[in-house]
Amino acid sequence: MNDFVSLNQGSGGKLTHELIEKVFVKRFGIAEPLTDSAILKDSGYTLAFTTDSYVVDPLFFPGGNIGKLAVCGTVNDLAVSGADPRYIAASFIIEEGFPMNDLIVIAGSMAKEALKAGVKIVAGDTKVVDKGKCDKLFITTSGTGILKPDMEHISTGKRIKPGDKLIINGPLGNHAIAVLGARNKLSFSTPVTSDCASLNHLIRRVLQSCKEIRFMRDLTRGGLATVLNELAGMIGSGITIDEASVPVDDPVKGLCEMLGFDPLYLANEGKVLIVAGAGEETRVLDILRSDPLGKYSEIIGEIVPDKKKLVVLNTSVGGKRILDMPSGMQLPRIC
């Protein structure tokens, strides 16, 4: 590793993994695999516990703001672990001179989203730092939820078998592009809105009706490609993805073409990858599609036996290529 931390080490790809493993995991003695939430068993209860920091720039973007994001993100990390999110703690680092009205609006969005998701914000902390010592506002949320014993396998994907199907609940890349557009870096406006949403109710309906849900993960920083590579590594199998079946909205597609981004690597804040046992995929798809948050769900690929643990993309034009982990950042701070 270099002498100084670089932005690439926060991209969510290989360099972030290296940073986490070499600096934190070995010192903290955290047991692998690293999943979205820690699963804690104590006195007969099983809890899921997670934390996440939000540094999105700008703080307000089409479809949400840093406050909504801070609640959705933590709710989703718990929900994709199979847990029922219950309580959230929120910490704020505020730069001197930050507009009070913006802070009130952001807190209001957090309260609204918490109500919608059915979680309570029960603890918090506030620090104000000198001007220039942080960029406007950073929020950290931690959350906990109850995990039923029959859901404990979901975050590790240990029941995944070849032939299992991969499903996502809608088009990719909207959050990343909405934030980029809001940053005024593009000399034109985009109609793209962030997909930022709490997915716990949608996920609960899927889990209640489908017995063969083998894995879930939200497709945030690093996008689908990163999650697929992490999954392949975790379960020791290969994954095949059919590019033509991966939904991407036209404005996002167009901007990606223009800017040289690949939607498969872009961040989302309301998208989940579900791995379902073969035969159960249609039922999952039906439930997802009956919900506004899953209306454009698609089956995008399947688990295949492969000792090399490769993620292979069947390109839309009939070719094949390996979908690798991203090695650096595509975009700056987006969550």
Place this chain on the structure above:
Amino acid sequence: MKYIDEYRDKGLIMKLADQIGKSVRRDYTFMEVCGGHTAAIHRFGIPSLLPGNVKLISGPGCPVCVTGTDFIDKSIAYSKMEGVIITTFGDLVRVPGSASSLEKEKAAGADIRIVLSGLEALEIARINSEKKVIFLGIGFETTAPGTAVTIKQAEKDNIKNFFLLSAHKVMPPAMEAIIKEGVNLDGFICPGHVATITGSTVFNFIPEKFNLSCVITGFEPTDILQSILMLVHQVNRNTPKVEIQYNRAVTDKGNIIAQRHLSQIFEPCDEQWRGLGVIRGSGLKLRKEYEKFDAEKIIPVRIKFREEDVLCICGDILRGLKTPEDCALFARICVPENPAGACMVSNEGACNTWYKYKLIK
């Protein structure tokens, strides 16, 4: 999506691949000059659709990859000066100089900012009037007009703290240098975006002087396959000429307005290309009347001359003599997160593309 889906039609692509298969009579080697073509060829898996006797090799058309070590070293030297802000396209920050990269210097505290255009860099200069803002100008005939417009705007708005460190380049002299290098070639997949600006006639010397085929090509899979088919036909008939496949964007005259901006602001100069050395008349430097924006003239900086890494074969790859897989460093020491050579840095670099879009055999 309109203007995308039509050019990625699987049926059409299979038909083109089939026609290429039926037309080939010998071995063919074509060079795609533009990095955008290299990326598209691998992203869509084009080589897996071609018969074994059609070989594609990557040329020097990724602006980041051909930027010399000395340019990076100079940029780093500027970034260490008091009161200087470096503005650059994102790709360039990871390119290794002789001892460091802009990314490493940024992490160590230098004020290096990523911009999407020259005009954005000019805006930074406007806001930070007490600082000197240096824009790292890289790119070919496609990018250079944007820099020219930026210089004109700086002149018009009387901005005195904006400077250009230019490594802008033009393509035809590099193509000539490659031919003279003795690379075994039958023709060029010519750069579509460069030709949009320059017009097709700048490539006429290639068939006329060197008897090689040229097809100016778009960036979608059907464009590339159609161009390969056109090249195969040219070679079969032994009628080398410049044909325009990308006729929805390219004309013989090109974009006259952009050309005018270029010639008003820049004049040709000899330029250093990574791996190719100095090529006469291949660079663009500011004209005398705009020298007040020339970073090297106004803010002199000295760097030590250093040899490029002897193990890295980026130079041979850029000249089409070798492929990334011939390199001892490729995918072992040289990977996208730790590039040893410039071809591994950019999304359009041959090594990066080979690494990212490894074909499944």
